[in-house]
Amino acid sequence: MGRLTDAVKHLLIINVIVFVASQIYPQMFTWFSLYYPENPNFEWWQIITHMFMHGGFFHIAFNMYALWAFGTPLEQMWGRNKFLFFYFSAGIGAALLHSGVNYYVFHDSLQALVGQGVDENQVMEIIAGGQYSPAWNDLIGADKVNSLLSAFNTPAVGASGAIYGILVAFAFAFSEAELMLIFLPIPIKAKYFVPLLIAGDLIFGFTGASTGIAHFAHIGGAIAGFIMMWYWKKNDFNNKRWN
Structure with a gap:
């Protein structure tokens, strides 16, 4: 991989500083994590700042390792400006798909309540206050209520989408580069390794498995990355355009 490239180095430093600061000042999670757009804690800058927030040591450690391992050769190939454009575009793509899926899940459950005669404004007022009515479980089922509350209240954090x-x-x-999964220590070419990871997120995302991971944010980042790579390859974009 050679030397640590400038953009990767600065991203690593900023992420570590923000992580340490957030452990000292937990209020930062409210300010900078990505909340559901209708949540009172949502702010527009969270679309960017959530990429620098992490939930724990292993969360940031895995993300920063991946940033170093896979980002360094890309920055060496592209240069700083193109790499940073790609990185933040993928992160924004992750935020948009994650928020879009949350919007669908939230309003699907909300409309189910409205269909049972519950006033929509009353529901919004109750959940905006951090509460819910146990009677909702009887009306639409505990799973839908949990989906409603999770989509509204749970913020997304991490650089994983990018x-x-x-x-x-x-x-x-680097499609022929051989990589290994921690739980499957067998060399796998990158062109198979990455789709395997994404397939796992698709399975967990669509089955609604409770993993504590924003799977659709991962998928959103992957889709944004794929679109950019496809477009650049199709139009023969080169590094001179980013100098």
């Missing part, structure tokens, strides 16, 4: 975009770009650029 990292998934980086992984897709790596698989495009």
